[in-house]
Amino acid sequence: MRIGILGTGVVARTLAGGFLQHGHHVTLGTRDPGKLSDWRTLHPDARVGTGADAASAGEVVVLAVKGTAASEALRLAGAANLDGKVIIDTTNPIADAPPDHGVLRFFTSLDDSLMERLQREHASARFVKAFNSVGNALMVNPVLKGGPPTMFICGNDTDAKRIVAQLLDQFGWETADMGTAEAARAVEPLCILWCIPGLLRNEWAHAYKVLR
Numbered sequence: 001m002r003i004g005i006l007g008t009g010v011v012a013r014t015l016a017g018g019f020l021q022h023g024h025h026v027t028l029g030t031r032d033p034g035k036l037s038d039w040r041t042l043h044p045d046a047r048v049g050t051g052a053d054a055a056s057a058g059e060v061v062v063l064a065v066k067g068t069a070a071s072e073a074l075r076l077a078g079a080a081n082l083d084g085k086v087i088i089d090t091t092n093p094i095a096d097a098p099p100d101h102g103v104l105r106f107f108t109s110l111d112d113s114l115m116e117r118l119q120r121e122h123a124s125a126r127f128v129k130a131f132n133s134v135g136n137a138l139m140v141n142p143v144l145k146g147g148p149p150t151m152f153i154c155g156n157d158t159d160a161k162r163i164v165a166q167l168l169d170q171f172g173w174e175t176a177d178m179g180t181a182e183a184a185r186a187v188e189p190l191c192i193l194w195c196i197p198g199l200l201r202n203e204w205a206h207a208y209k210v211l212r
Protein backbone atom coordinates (compact mmCIF):
# COMPACT_ATOMS: atom_id res chain seq x y z
CA MET A 1 0.00 0.00 0.00
CA ARG A 2 0.98 3.64 -0.25
CA ILE A 3 1.52 4.93 3.28
CA GLY A 4 1.79 8.62 4.16
CA ILE A 5 3.26 9.34 7.59
CA LEU A 6 2.81 12.68 9.37
CA GLY A 7 5.77 13.16 11.72
CA THR A 8 9.51 12.71 12.02
CA GLY A 9 9.83 11.48 15.61
CA VAL A 10 10.79 8.01 16.76
CA VAL A 11 7.30 6.61 16.09
CA ALA A 12 7.16 8.00 12.56
CA ARG A 13 10.63 6.67 11.77
CA THR A 14 10.01 3.27 13.35
CA LEU A 15 6.71 2.71 11.57
CA ALA A 16 8.16 4.00 8.30
CA GLY A 17 10.93 1.42 8.60
CA GLY A 18 8.36 -1.27 9.35
CA PHE A 19 6.17 -0.41 6.37
CA LEU A 20 9.19 -0.36 4.05
CA GLN A 21 10.35 -3.72 5.44
CA HIS A 22 6.90 -5.16 4.72
CA GLY A 23 6.93 -3.97 1.10
CA HIS A 24 4.86 -0.78 1.31
CA HIS A 25 5.63 2.62 -0.26
CA VAL A 26 6.29 5.33 2.32
CA THR A 27 6.18 9.13 2.22
CA LEU A 28 7.02 11.01 5.42
CA GLY A 29 5.59 14.49 5.91
CA THR A 30 7.25 17.18 8.00
CA ARG A 31 7.59 20.93 8.37
CA ASP A 32 11.38 20.47 8.18
CA PRO A 33 12.66 17.76 5.79
CA GLY A 34 16.25 18.47 6.90
CA LYS A 35 15.48 16.60 10.14
CA LEU A 36 15.37 13.36 8.15
CA SER A 37 18.61 13.66 6.15
CA ASP A 38 20.49 11.05 8.25
CA TRP A 39 17.46 8.72 8.39
CA ARG A 40 17.04 8.87 4.60
CA THR A 41 20.57 7.63 3.97
CA LEU A 42 19.49 4.42 5.77
CA HIS A 43 16.12 4.31 3.98
CA PRO A 44 16.69 5.59 0.44
CA ASP A 45 13.36 4.12 -0.75
CA ALA A 46 11.34 6.46 1.47
CA ARG A 47 10.09 9.77 0.11
CA VAL A 48 10.05 12.92 2.23
CA GLY A 49 7.88 15.98 1.70
CA THR A 50 5.41 18.26 3.40
CA GLY A 51 2.50 16.98 5.46
CA ALA A 52 0.27 17.69 2.46
CA ASP A 53 2.61 15.63 0.23
CA ALA A 54 2.47 12.68 2.64
CA ALA A 55 -1.30 12.87 3.11
CA SER A 56 -2.01 13.07 -0.61
CA ALA A 57 0.44 10.24 -1.38
CA GLY A 58 -0.97 7.84 1.22
CA GLU A 59 -3.90 5.49 0.76
CA VAL A 60 -3.38 5.06 4.49
CA VAL A 61 -2.14 8.03 6.54
CA VAL A 62 -0.31 7.52 9.83
CA LEU A 63 -0.60 10.34 12.35
CA ALA A 64 2.58 10.24 14.48
CA VAL A 65 3.03 13.68 15.99
CA LYS A 66 2.95 15.15 19.48
CA GLY A 67 -0.59 14.94 20.86
CA THR A 68 -0.78 18.69 21.44
CA ALA A 69 0.14 19.22 17.75
CA ALA A 70 -2.15 16.57 16.22
CA SER A 71 -4.89 18.95 15.17
CA GLU A 72 -2.38 21.41 13.68
CA ALA A 73 -0.53 18.63 11.82
CA LEU A 74 -3.80 17.47 10.22
CA ARG A 75 -4.66 21.06 9.32
CA LEU A 76 -1.27 21.41 7.61
CA ALA A 77 -1.84 18.09 5.81
CA GLY A 78 -5.00 19.56 4.30
CA ALA A 79 -8.56 18.37 4.82
CA ALA A 80 -8.98 17.53 1.11
CA ASN A 81 -5.94 15.22 1.25
CA LEU A 82 -7.50 13.33 4.19
CA ASP A 83 -10.97 12.93 2.70
CA GLY A 84 -12.00 9.25 2.88
CA LYS A 85 -8.52 8.13 3.97
CA VAL A 86 -7.80 5.57 6.64
CA ILE A 87 -5.88 7.43 9.36
CA ILE A 88 -3.90 5.33 11.81
CA ASP A 89 -3.84 7.52 14.90
CA THR A 90 -0.84 6.70 17.09
CA THR A 91 -1.11 9.83 19.21
CA ASN A 92 -1.70 10.26 22.91
CA PRO A 93 -3.13 13.39 24.55
CA ILE A 94 -0.14 13.89 26.84
CA ALA A 95 -0.23 17.30 28.51
CA ASP A 96 2.76 19.62 28.76
CA ALA A 97 3.16 18.85 32.47
CA PRO A 98 5.43 16.42 34.32
CA PRO A 99 4.19 12.94 35.33
CA ASP A 100 2.87 12.50 38.87
CA HIS A 101 4.63 9.48 40.52
CA GLY A 102 5.13 7.92 37.09
CA VAL A 103 1.57 8.70 35.95
CA LEU A 104 1.39 10.80 32.79
CA ARG A 105 -1.04 13.70 32.68
CA PHE A 106 -3.54 13.97 29.82
CA PHE A 107 -5.27 17.09 28.48
CA THR A 108 -8.46 15.08 27.89
CA SER A 109 -10.93 13.67 30.43
CA LEU A 110 -12.35 10.13 30.62
CA ASP A 111 -15.49 11.44 28.86
CA ASP A 112 -13.51 12.58 25.85
CA SER A 113 -10.50 11.53 23.77
CA LEU A 114 -8.07 13.05 21.32
CA MET A 115 -9.18 10.76 18.50
CA GLU A 116 -12.83 11.77 18.89
CA ARG A 117 -11.80 15.43 18.65
CA LEU A 118 -9.78 14.74 15.49
CA GLN A 119 -12.59 12.64 13.98
CA ARG A 120 -15.03 15.52 14.60
CA GLU A 121 -12.62 17.96 12.92
CA HIS A 122 -12.23 15.66 9.88
CA ALA A 123 -15.60 13.93 9.59
CA SER A 124 -14.89 12.34 6.20
CA ALA A 125 -11.58 10.75 7.29
CA ARG A 126 -11.64 7.26 8.79
CA PHE A 127 -9.65 7.31 12.03
CA VAL A 128 -8.42 4.11 13.66
CA LYS A 129 -6.56 4.29 16.96
CA ALA A 130 -3.52 1.96 16.99
CA PHE A 131 0.10 1.76 18.19
CA ASN A 132 -0.57 4.26 21.01
CA SER A 133 -0.23 1.83 23.92
CA VAL A 134 3.19 0.32 23.26
CA GLY A 135 6.70 1.75 23.03
CA ASN A 136 8.26 2.28 19.63
CA ALA A 137 10.84 -0.48 20.22
CA LEU A 138 8.06 -3.10 20.07
CA MET A 139 5.87 -1.64 17.33
CA VAL A 140 7.32 -3.66 14.45
CA ASN A 141 7.78 -7.45 14.61
CA PRO A 142 7.68 -7.68 18.45
CA VAL A 143 9.34 -10.74 19.94
CA LEU A 144 8.10 -11.46 23.47
CA LYS A 145 8.22 -14.59 25.63
CA GLY A 146 4.43 -14.51 25.91
CA GLY A 147 3.91 -14.64 22.14
CA PRO A 148 2.31 -12.04 19.88
CA PRO A 149 0.97 -9.08 21.89
CA THR A 150 -2.47 -7.53 21.48
CA MET A 151 -3.05 -4.14 19.86
CA PHE A 152 -6.23 -2.44 21.00
CA ILE A 153 -7.83 -0.50 18.16
CA CYS A 154 -11.06 1.45 17.73
CA GLY A 155 -12.77 3.63 15.16
CA ASN A 156 -16.09 4.22 13.45
CA ASP A 157 -15.37 2.62 10.07
CA THR A 158 -15.41 -1.19 9.91
CA ASP A 159 -13.56 -1.37 6.59
CA ALA A 160 -10.81 0.97 7.87
CA LYS A 161 -10.36 -1.22 10.95
CA ARG A 162 -10.14 -4.32 8.73
CA ILE A 163 -7.31 -2.68 6.73
CA VAL A 164 -5.48 -1.67 9.91
CA ALA A 165 -5.89 -5.18 11.37
CA GLN A 166 -4.30 -6.63 8.21
CA LEU A 167 -1.34 -4.25 8.58
CA LEU A 168 -1.05 -5.15 12.28
CA ASP A 169 -1.06 -8.80 11.30
CA GLN A 170 1.94 -8.15 9.02
CA PHE A 171 3.69 -6.34 11.87
CA GLY A 172 3.23 -9.38 14.16
CA TRP A 173 0.32 -8.22 16.31
CA GLU A 174 -3.02 -9.66 17.36
CA THR A 175 -5.80 -7.09 17.09
CA ALA A 176 -8.57 -6.46 19.61
CA ASP A 177 -11.28 -4.18 18.19
CA MET A 178 -12.80 -2.17 21.03
CA GLY A 179 -15.57 -0.58 18.93
CA THR A 180 -16.29 2.97 17.85
CA ALA A 181 -14.24 6.15 18.30
CA GLU A 182 -15.65 6.59 21.82
CA ALA A 183 -13.53 3.60 22.89
CA ALA A 184 -10.48 5.83 22.46
CA ARG A 185 -11.46 7.18 25.91
CA ALA A 186 -10.27 3.79 27.20
CA VAL A 187 -7.57 2.93 24.64
CA GLU A 188 -5.66 6.22 24.95
CA PRO A 189 -5.17 5.93 28.75
CA LEU A 190 -3.58 2.49 28.23
CA CYS A 191 -0.53 4.59 27.37
CA ILE A 192 -0.52 5.96 30.91
CA LEU A 193 -0.53 2.45 32.36
CA TRP A 194 2.06 1.18 29.87
CA CYS A 195 4.49 4.00 30.78
CA ILE A 196 4.34 3.59 34.58
CA PRO A 197 6.98 0.79 34.84
CA GLY A 198 9.20 2.79 32.49
CA LEU A 199 8.90 6.08 34.33
CA LEU A 200 9.28 4.46 37.78
CA ARG A 201 11.81 1.70 37.09
CA ASN A 202 13.11 2.25 33.53
CA GLU A 203 11.28 -0.93 32.35
CA TRP A 204 9.98 -0.49 28.80
CA ALA A 205 10.06 -4.01 27.27
CA HIS A 206 6.43 -5.08 27.78
CA ALA A 207 3.19 -5.10 25.83
CA TYR A 208 -0.45 -5.95 26.49
CA LYS A 209 -2.00 -9.32 25.66
CA VAL A 210 -5.62 -10.41 26.01
CA LEU A 211 -5.91 -13.94 27.42
CA ARG A 212 -9.03 -16.06 27.11
Ligand SMILES: NC(=O)c1ccc[n+]([C@@H]2O[C@H](COP(=O)([O-])OP(=O)(O)OC[C@H]3O[C@@H](n4cnc5c(N)ncnc54)[C@H](OP(=O)(O)O)[C@@H]3O)[C@@H](O)[C@H]2O)c1
Pocket residue numbers: 006007008009010011012029030031032035064065066067069072073090091092093094131132133134135136137
Ligand atom coordinates in the same frame (compact mmCIF):
# COMPACT_ATOMS: atom_id res chain seq x y z
N1 LIG B 1 7.56 7.46 21.66
C1 LIG B 1 6.87 6.32 21.75
O1 LIG B 1 7.44 5.24 21.97
C2 LIG B 1 5.38 6.35 21.56
C3 LIG B 1 4.66 5.16 21.71
C4 LIG B 1 3.28 5.16 21.45
C5 LIG B 1 2.67 6.33 21.06
N2 LIG B 1 3.39 7.49 20.95
C6 LIG B 1 2.70 8.71 20.50
O2 LIG B 1 3.09 8.90 19.15
C7 LIG B 1 3.17 10.29 18.84
C8 LIG B 1 4.55 10.60 18.26
O3 LIG B 1 5.51 10.40 19.28
P1 LIG B 1 7.08 10.60 19.02
O4 LIG B 1 7.73 10.28 20.33
O5 LIG B 1 7.51 9.89 17.79
O6 LIG B 1 7.24 12.12 18.64
P2 LIG B 1 6.86 13.49 19.36
O7 LIG B 1 8.12 14.11 19.88
O8 LIG B 1 5.72 13.32 20.30
O9 LIG B 1 6.36 14.32 18.10
C9 LIG B 1 7.25 14.73 17.10
C10 LIG B 1 6.49 15.22 15.92
O10 LIG B 1 5.52 16.21 16.31
C11 LIG B 1 5.43 17.14 15.28
N3 LIG B 1 5.03 18.46 15.79
C12 LIG B 1 5.43 19.05 16.94
N4 LIG B 1 4.87 20.27 17.05
C13 LIG B 1 4.11 20.44 15.92
C14 LIG B 1 3.28 21.50 15.45
N5 LIG B 1 3.10 22.62 16.16
N6 LIG B 1 2.64 21.33 14.26
C15 LIG B 1 2.80 20.21 13.55
N7 LIG B 1 3.58 19.16 13.96
C16 LIG B 1 4.21 19.30 15.12
C17 LIG B 1 6.81 17.24 14.67
O11 LIG B 1 6.61 17.52 13.31
P3 LIG B 1 7.74 18.15 12.35
O12 LIG B 1 8.52 17.00 11.79
O13 LIG B 1 6.95 18.86 11.29
O14 LIG B 1 8.60 19.06 13.21
C18 LIG B 1 7.40 15.87 14.90
O15 LIG B 1 7.34 15.10 13.75
C19 LIG B 1 2.86 11.04 20.14
O16 LIG B 1 1.52 11.48 20.13
C20 LIG B 1 3.10 9.98 21.24
O17 LIG B 1 2.28 10.19 22.38
C21 LIG B 1 4.71 7.53 21.20
